[in-house]
Amino acid sequence: xxxxxxxxxxxxxxxxxxxxxxxxxxxxxxxxxxxxxxxxxxxxxxxxxxxxxxxxxxxxxxxxxxxxxxxxxxxxxxxxxxxxxxxxxxxxxxxxxxxxxxxxxxxxxxxxxxxxxxxxxxxxxxxxxxxxxxxxxxxxxxxxxxxxxxxxxxxxxxxxxxxxxxxxxxxxxxxxxxxxxxxxxxxxxxxxxxxxxxxxxxxxxxxxxxxxxxxxxxxxxxxxxxxxxxxxxxxxxxxxxxxxxxxxxxxxxxxxxxxxxxxxxxx
Amino acid sequence: xxxxxxxxxxxxxxxxxxxxxxxxxxxxxxxxxxxxxxxxxxxxxxxxxxxxxxxxxxxxxxxxxxxxxxxxxxxxxxxxxxxxxxxxxxxxxxxxxxxxxxxxxxxxxxxxxxxxxxxxxxxxxxxxxxxxxxxxxxxxxxxxxxxxxxxxxxxxxxxxxxxxxxxxxxxxxxxxxxxxxxxxxxxxxxxxxxxxxxxxxxxxxxxxxxxxxxxxxxxxxxxxxxxxxxxxxxxxxxxxxxxxxxxxxxxxxxxxxxxxxxxxxxxxxxxxxxxxxxxxxxxxxxxxxxxxxxxxxxxxxxxxxxxxxxxxxxxxxxxxxxxxxxxxxxxxxxxxxxxxxxxxxxxx
Numbered sequence: 001x002x003x004x005x006x007x008x009x010x011x012x013x014x015x016x017x018x019x020x021x022x023x024x025x026x027x028x029x030x031x032x033x034x035x036x037x038x039x040x041x042x043x044x045x046x047x048x049x050x051x052x053x054x055x056x057x058x059x060x061x062x063x064x065x066x067x068x069x070x071x072x073x074x075x076x077x078x079x080x081x082x083x084x085x086x087x088x089x090x091x092x093x094x095x096x097x098x099x100x101x102x103x104x105x106x107x108x109x110x111x112x113x114x115x116x117x118x119x120x121x122x123x124x125x126x127x128x129x130x131x132x133x134x135x136x137x138x139x140x141x142x143x144x145x146x147x148x149x150x151x152x153x154x155x156x157x158x159x160x161x162x163x164x165x166x167x168x169x170x171x172x173x174x175x176x177x178x179x180x181x182x183x184x185x186x187x188x189x190x191x192x193x194x195x196x197x198x199x200x201x202x203x204x205x206x207x208x209x210x211x212x213x214x215x216x217x218x219x220x221x222x223x224x225x226x227x228x229x230x231x232x233x234x235x236x237x238x239x240x241x242x243x244x245x246x247x248x249x250x251x252x253x254x255x256x257x258x259x260x261x262x263x264x265x266x267x
Numbered sequence: 268x269x270x271x272x273x274x275x276x277x278x279x280x281x282x283x284x285x286x287x288x289x290x291x292x293x294x295x296x297x298x299x300x301x302x303x304x305x306x307x308x309x310x311x312x313x314x315x316x317x318x319x320x321x322x323x324x325x326x327x328x329x330x331x332x333x334x335x336x337x338x339x340x341x342x343x344x345x346x347x348x349x350x351x352x353x354x355x356x357x358x359x360x361x362x363x364x365x366x367x368x369x370x371x372x373x374x375x376x377x378x379x380x381x382x383x384x385x386x387x388x389x390x391x392x393x394x395x396x397x398x399x400x401x402x403x404x405x406x407x408x409x410x411x412x413x414x415x416x417x418x419x420x421x422x423x424x425x426x427x428x429x430x431x432x433x434x435x436x437x438x439x440x441x442x443x444x445x446x447x448x449x450x451x452x453x454x455x456x457x458x459x460x461x462x463x464x465x466x467x468x469x470x471x472x473x474x475x476x477x478x479x480x481x482x483x484x485x486x487x488x489x490x491x492x493x494x495x496x497x498x499x500x501x502x503x504x505x506x507x508x509x510x511x512x513x514x515x516x517x518x519x520x521x522x523x524x525x526x527x528x529x530x531x532x533x534x535x536x537x538x539x540x541x542x543x544x545x546x547x548x549x550x551x552x553x554x555x556x557x558x559x560x561x562x563x564x565x566x567x568x569x570x571x572x573x574x575x576x577x578x579x580x581x582x583x584x585x586x587x588x589x590x591x592x593x594x595x596x597x598x599x600x601x602x603x604x605x606x607x608x609x610x611x612x613x614x615x
Contacts, residue, residue, distance in 0.1 A: 022275075043353060043374045126441060126457040127408075213438060221442065222414045225346050225366075226576065227373040 046230040054234040062219065062238055069200050069215030070242075072128060076135025077196045083136070084143035084188070089173070092151050105145055113138030113199045117207060131203045131215075138199040139192035146188025150181025182258050190251055194243075201239060305334035306509030308502070311348045311360040312339040316466045316549055317384050317494055318361065319535055320557055324520035326534055332519075333512035344444070346413060352377050358502040359513060361494045363417035365567050365576070370497075371587055372577045378503070379588040380510070381496035381517055382561040387554035388418060388493060390481040391471050392460040393452065397480055400425055403436065403460070410441045410448035411462040415576065417493065417567075418462035421486045424570055428486075433574040452477070464493065466539065466549045488614030490556070491563025503589060514559075514591055521557045524550070561592050566612035584610065 028048060034040065035047040042050075055062065091097050113134045120130040154177050162176035178185075204217025205224075216235055223231035308330075313321065324330055330337050340357055342348045349370045351357040361383055362370075370377070390409070396402060400422070403409070411418040419440070423433040430436070441458060443451070449467045451457045453474065460480060461471070471477045483491070496517065503510050524531040532547035539546055549555075564587060568580040581587045584596060596606055 041374045121447075126443065126447075126451060207443075225369075225414045225416075225442075227349070227369050227375070229373075 043227065043229055046233060050230040051233045051237065054228070054230045055237065058231070058234070062216075062235070064213060065216050065219045065235075066238060066242065068213045069217070072131055072215060073135060073193075073196045073200050076132045076200070077139050077192060079132075080136045080139035080143055080192060080196070081189070084140055084147055084192075087144055088147040088151055091148055092177075098148075101144070101148070105141055108137075109141040109145065113195065114202045114206065117203050121207070131200060134199045134203050135196045138195040142191040142195060143188040146184045146191065147181065150184030150188075151177055153184070154180040179258070179262055182262075186251065186255060186259065189254075190247075193246060193251075197239075197243065197246075305336055306506055306512060307336045307338060308506070308509050308513055309338045309340055309356070309358045310513075311351065311357055312341055313348075313361055314538065316539065317386050317464060319524060319531065319550060320383065320517055320520045321361070322535055322538060323524055323531060324516050327520070327523070329516045329520050329523075330512070333516050335509060335512040335516060344413065345416070349375060352497060352499055355499075355501070358499055358506075358509075360497050362497060363494060364492060364564060365417050365420040365571060366413075366415055367495060367497055368568055368571060368577060368581075368587070369415050371581070372579055376500040377497040378500070379495045379561060379564060379592050380498035380503070381514055381559045381592070382492040383494040383496055383517075383557075383559070384492070385490045385554065385556040385558065385562055386465050386493040387468060387552070388421060388462070388464050388483040389468055389479045390418075390422065390460055390462045391452070391468065391477055392480045393455055393471075393474075393476045393478075394459055395476070395478075397460060398478070399429070400436065400481055401429055402480075403439065405439070407439060407459040408441050408457065409436060409439050409460045409462065410443045410451065410458045412445060413442045414440070418464075420567055420571060420576070421483055422462055422481070423574055423576075424486045425481055427570075427574065433570075465552060465555065466541075469549050469552055484614075486614060487563065487566060487612050489563065489566075489609055489612070490554075491566055491612075492561055495561065495564070498589065510589075518559055521559055524557050560595055560606070561588065562609050563612065564588060564592075564596075565610045570612070 031045070032048045035042070035045040087101065091101050116137055117130060117134050120133045124130045124133055158176055158180055159172070162172050167175055200215060201217040201220065204215055205220050216239060220232055220235045223229075223235060310321070312325070325337070325339075340351065342351060345362050345366055348357065348360040348362060349366060352360050352370070353375050359380070360377075367379065390400070397407070409422070411422065413419070422436060426435040427433040441448075443458075445463055445467045448458060448461045448463065449470060452461045452471055461467075462481075463471070472479070498510060498513070528547060528551060529543075532550055533543045535550075536543040536546040539549075541549070550557075564584060565581060568577060571577040572580050585593055588596075596610060597604060599607060
């Protein structure tokens with residue numbers, strides 16, 4: 001039975017892969033056809049060949065910029081995660097805080113982090129610190145919202161069982177609440193990562209306030225000002241690729257290792 | 268597998284859409300049409316000391332005298348103006364020669380219709396130990412308006428000359444609009460130097476400690492048009508009367524400024540949040556010249572190609588300038604005339 005299940009699962013996923021590949025291939029072909037039809041100037045629709053040769057020619061710089069962007073996101077996102085966890089724990093320990101935090105969340109969550117960049121530039125100066133602050137702000141609220149929801153929705157029965165087994169405080173949090181809240185936390189991480197990634201690119205792209213090496217947003221900014229549309233598209237491909245890699249390698253792996261293994265999520 | 272079949276159908280629809288997109292002509296852009304007797308022109312409205320002729324023409328309604336109705340458009344940056352010229356949202360935009368050449372190289376459909384202003388462009392620092400670009404340490408930050416701007420190209424020219432690599436300082440650049448960079452400079456924080464233009468250059472140099480690290484003259488050797496007016500191929504071809512009216516209106520505004528500097532300063536001072544005396548001082552600062560004559564049109568291209576900012580250079584002036592500009596420069600028999608020579612860079 002299990003074996004049959006696995007076979008049909010495999011069958012399904014090859015079908016899915018096939019379809020995905022077809023759609024992607026069609027999109028790329030459509031782009032290439034539009035570009036080579038000569039209907040639009042190359043400035044507007046550069047052919048894919050040019051985009052890929054750009055990727056190859058500038059791979060050293062693109063690597064460097066990607067590394068820089070990822071390091072800023074690493075700093076910003078990890079701070080946001082730690083902050084969100086601490087805040088969520090405080091909310092759980094001191095229930096009166098819940099209302100205040102909910103209010104703050106309602107006010108702050110709709111505000112795009114990038115809108116705060118002008119203020120951050122004044123507070124933290126022109127450069128990396130302001131970008132990291134933007135990333136922290138962008139990622140913090142969705143993380144907090146999901147972690148709090150995760151903690152709040154731990155089934156009472158599970159908590160009771162835990163308590164009956166003699167678990168208290170930290171042990172209860174780590175062994176019962178965290179695993180139970182993991183689906184929500186994972187959603188928070190996904191949204192937080194996406195927001196952080198978007199903010200880091202947007203901050204550099206909008207204000208060009210890179211300084212130092214600069215990340216992918218700065219690269220896009222430069223390519224825009226040099227009117228190298230193929231370069232702009234090359235950078236976009238890199239941004240997409242990193243998004244997919246993060247999703248497939250990191251989040252799906254965490255999901256497999258945690259909630260799928262623990263069966264807290266249905267298949 | 269039914270889902271695969273559905274995907275195939277979807278792909279068919281998609282390919283039809285693409286065929287439609289590539290097969291049909293682009294919809295004609297709106298506006299810029301004949302308007303009764305007169306003509307309409309869409310101009311990127313820009314403000315500041317270097318745009319004084321445009322502001323005068325607008326304030327004194329000189330365009331109307333020539334039967335020209337102006338639709339003013341506003342954009343956040345020089346890059347956006349160039350993109351608007353490309354997408355057909357705009358008929359006229361003003362920009363530096365290097366950003367124009369980058370656009371020209373990449374196929375932005377437009378040429379120089381008018382010289383606009385010559386103005387001093389200088390790299391300024393408040394740190395006494397920085398007196399030349401060789402003095403920059405690797406963690407010093409240099410602000411300029413954007414990559415590919417006239418300031419960036421001048422810096423790259425000097426970097427190639429004294430540091431051996433035009434991109435030597437590229438990792439220390441911060442792209443900032445002039446007002447933001449000036450605030451940072453005056454607060455002496457975040458940036459160590461600023462490659463800037465009037466009136467910011469005058470504001471900074473009026474303070475103690477602020478000094479010129481590199482001047483345009485040192486790099487270029489002679490004057491160059493800091494800004495030129497670009498008119499699109501489409502507008503030039505389809506609206507010769509509108510084109511002529513635009514050029515004449517700017518000529519008249521410019522002549523008025525030069526003939527009546529006091530009145531011009533009084534007219535413009537409120538726009539700059541300055542008093543008339545300071546405005547006059549800035550407008551007549553050493554090196555300021557409101558003139559429609561082109562300077563230095565061909566002086567940046569060779570360097571920009573060598574440094575990799577351009578893939579090609581204009582072979583002749585008519586590649587990048589409309590006929591009224593060609594007529595000003597002329598073509599002397601024998602050796603080139605002075606104004607022909609002034610289209611090139613004399614410093615090496």
